[in-house]
Each structure stands twice: as structure tokens, then as C-alpha cells.
Amino acid sequence: MSTTTTTQTETENWVHYHDGGIPGRRQVLKGTAAKETFTALPKIDFRRIYSDKLEDRKELAKEVGAACQDIGFFYAVNHGVDDDVLEDTFDALKEYFALPKDVKMETHNQKTEKFRGYEAFLEGKLDPSTRGDLKEGFLMGEDFTDPEQLQLLPNFPPSLTHQKPRNQWPTHSSALFWRPAIYRYYTSMFAFSKRMLHIFALALDLPETYFDNITTHPMTNVRAVHYPPQEQQSDVGIGAHTDFCWFTLVCQSKTAYPALEVLNANGLWVPVHPEPNAFVVNVADFLKLVTGGTWQSTVHRVRNIGREERYSMPFFFSPNEDAKVSVVEHLRRKGEEYEEFVVGEYFQKRLDIDRTTHMGVETRAEKKKPGY
Numbered sequence: 035m036s037t038t039t040t041t042q043t044e045t046e047n048w049v050h051y052h053d054g055g056i057p058g059r060r061q062v063l064k065g066t067a068a069k070e071t072f073t074a075l076p077k078i079d080f081r082r083i084y085s086d087k088l089e090d091r092k093e094l095a096k097e098v099g100a101a102c103q104d105i106g107f108f109y110a111v112n113h114g115v116d117d118d119v120l121e122d123t124f125d126a127l128k129e130y131f132a133l134p135k136d137v138k139m140e141t142h143n144q145k146t147e148k149f150r151g152y153e154a155f156l157e158g159k160l161d162p163s164t165r166g167d168l169k170e171g172f173l174m175g176e177d178f179t180d181p182e183q184l185q186l187l188p189n190f191p192p193s194l195t196h197q198k199p200r201n202q203w204p205t206h207s208s209a210l211f212w213r214p215a216i217y218r219y220y221t222s223m224f225a226f227s228k229r230m231l232h233i234f235a236l237a238l239d240l241p242e243t244y245f246d247n248i249t250t251h252p253m254t255n256v257r258a259v260h261y262p263p264q265e266q267q268s269d270v271g272i273g274a275h276t277d278f279c280w281f282t283l284v285c286q287s288k289t290a291y292p293a294l295e296v297l298n299a300n301g302l303w304v305p306v307h308p309e310p311n312a313f314v315v316n317v318a319d320f321l322k323l324v325t326g327g328t329w330q331s332t333v334h335r336v337r338n339i340g341r342e343e344r345y346s347m348p349f350f351f352s353p354n355e356d357a358k359v360s361v362v363e364h365l366r367r368k369g370e371e372y373e374e375f376v377v378g379e380y381f382q383k384r385l386d387i388d389r390t391t392h393m394g395v396e397t398r399a400e401k402k403k404p405g406y
């Protein structure tokens with residue numbers, strides 16, 4: 035899931051951002067200084083993900099691998115998830131965000147450790163130079179006490195059902211449509227993501243099922259987001275950042291002006307035009323780490339500069355919380371030491387950084403620091 039970021043003060047020559055909690059900057063390169071880099075995202079035809087011929091899946095994987103290495107972003111078209119599911123979920127998003135604030139605040143995300151539930155306008159603040167992210171959202175994720183998730187997980191330890199609930203769901207009668215609507219979307223995206231992992235494995239020259247045993251009960255999130263049109267020139271919907279899961283699938287509503295932007299190697303923001311029913315797929319920090327930096331986790335942001343309301347629903351995917359991962363063997367450089375990470379620990383560390391950018395939230399890290 036996203037995010038860690040902040041400063042994005044743009045001067046003439048530099049773009050500033052935060053990547054994995056670490057401030058970064060990129061020089062804006064023009065003329066003869068400009069590097070060869072992308073100026074649009076490739077569209078990859080995913081029909082082949084359903085082919086029973088390994089050759090077809092490998093051919094798809096080759097295109098995916100090239101995009102992950104060169105850009106870190108691509109469109110997945112013909113992905114096989116029903117248009118109806120996507121359209122109905124967008125309708126549900128519009129209805130949910132139009133509910134009265136007190137109905138939404140019943141599940142305020144600051145009531146939970148994992149930040150699940152409703153996030154109000156301007157509470158996120160990835161860029162400290164702004165008044166906050168001009169968005170409202172709702173986050174749900176892996177929670178093995180939600181029966182809707184158990185049917186998706188045939189081989190997971192039954193002890194997980196005894197964990198404390200993580201999600202929050204509204205109970206007001208006007209909002210009861212929300213949970214089944216989000217679960218319909220979640221279920222489709224979950225199934226697609228498991229197939230996507232096979233393509234990623236092939237793209238890394240690994241056996242197709244290489245990641246299966248670390249994704250029996252994966253960490254996942256759906257974040258439903260509403261971005262109203264920007265009110266001020268300096269507003270951002272979500273400040274520049276990289277995501278901190280393995281990979282992200284984004285469905286965005288159709289707006290005349292593109293709102294999602296991806297930073298290229300020349301420091302230029304490349305617009306991601308809404309493509310009807312396509313997913314925007316991006317590699318996130320954890321997958322970059324596991325590929326030893328062979329794949330890119332690319333900086334992106336949202337500015338809703340048009341006059342339309344914008345909705346999006348990123349689906350964030352990571353392996354099992356208790357899985358241990360490190361850099362894939364054949365991508366290691368000789369003589370370098372590589373750390374092993376527990377997926378859930380890495381994730382929580384990044385979530386804690388993210389929480390510091392949310393107003394009014396005292397994080398566990400802050401609690402440990404007197405006088406902070």
C-alpha cells in the first residue's frame with residue numbers, strides 16, 4: 035500500500051520527494067542533458083494471463099518484466115475482471131463518499147492500529163508544504179475474522195482467525211451496501227493478483243509458482259479514494275511518494291484531465307490518462323527490494339486539476355505477514371550481504387512512518403521519543 039513521502043517543493047531544476055521515508059530529489063534534465071526515459075505508460079494486453087500455454091504466459095511476462103525494469107508502471111488491458119464489477123464499485127464509491135460525515139466517521143481510521151476505515155479530508159499530509167492531501171478515503175485489508183476472506187484462502191493457518199479484527203465496517207443502515215460492494219471488488223482483484231504473481235515470477239526467470247508458498251494468506255489492502263477538484267494551485271490529492279507493498283493495481287474513474295502523474299528520469303511528471311476499465315499497475319518498494327533494485331518503484335502523485343470529482347481504488351498486495359523474504363538468489367551481486375525481512379515487520383515500520391504524516395496521530399515511534 036502507499037505511502038511515504040513529503041516534500042515536493044519544485045524549483046526550476048529539482049523535484050523533491052520522499053521515497054521509503056528518505057528524502058530524495060531528481061534534477062530536471064532538458065535539451066542535451068535529457069536522458070532516454072518514458073513519456074507515456076505502455077499498454078500490456080493481459081488476455082494471455084488466462085492462456086493454458088506456458089509460452090503465452092512467458093511472452094506476457096517478458097513485456098511485464100521490461101516495463102517493471104524500465105518504468106515501474108504500466109497499464110494492464112484485457113485483464114479479465116468484469117467491467118460490471120468495476121463500474122458497480124465506482125457507483126458504490128460515489129454513494130459512500132456522499133454519505134453524511136458522521137456516518138463515515140463511525141469508522142474513523144485513527145481508531146485502529148492498522149489505519150483501517152475512513153480518512154477525512156486533509157488528514158493525510160504527504161507534503162508538509164501543503165495544507166494536507168485533498169482527498170477522503172476508506173481503507174480495508176487482510177482480516178481473517180471477516181468471513182468474506184476465508185473463502186479466498188484455502189490453505190492458511192486456522193489460528194489466524196483468532197486474531198483481533200482489523201477492519202472497521204459502518205453499521206448505519208444507509209451504509210450497509212458498502213461492505214458487500216468493496217468485498218466484490220476485493221475478491222476480483224485478489225484472484226487477479228494471484229495470477230499476476232505468476233507472471234512476475236516468470237518475468238524474473240523463476241518458476242511460475244515461486245511466490246505461492248509465501249502468499250497463502252497475503253497482506254492486502256483496498257483504498258477507496260475520493261479526490262474533489264483542487265481548490266488552490268498548491269493543492270495535491272496525494273503528495274509524491276512510492277508505494278510500500280509489493281505491487282499496486284489502480285482503477286481510476288474517467289476524468290477529462292489526467293490526475294495521476296508518474297515521475298520520469300528527467301524529472302518530468304508523465305500524466306496517466308484514464309483508460310476505460312484498464313488497471314494501472316506499479317511495482318512498489320518491497321518488490322524493488324526483493325529484485326535487488328532491478329525493478330523500479332517509481333515516484334507518483336495525484337493532482338485533480340480538472341473540474342470533475344475523481345475516484346480511484348488502489349489494490350495493494352504483499353506476501354504473508356509472517357513470511358521471510360530477501361533478494362532473489364540470482365539477482366544478488368557477488369560479495370554483497372543481503373538482509374532478510376519479515377514482511378509484516380517491514381510493512382508496520384513503513385505504516386508507522388506513514389502515520390506520522392497524518393494529523394493528530396501519535397505513532398509508536400513517537401511515543402518512544404520523549405519531547406518529540
Ligand SMILES: O=C(O)CCC(=O)C(=O)O
Pocket residue numbers: 035036037257259272277284286294334335336346347348
Ligand atoms: O489515486 C490514484 O490514482 C493513486 C493513489 C496512490 O498513489 C496511492 O494511494 O498510493
Ligand SMILES: [Fe+2]
Pocket residue numbers: 036037275276277334
Ligand atoms: Fe501510490
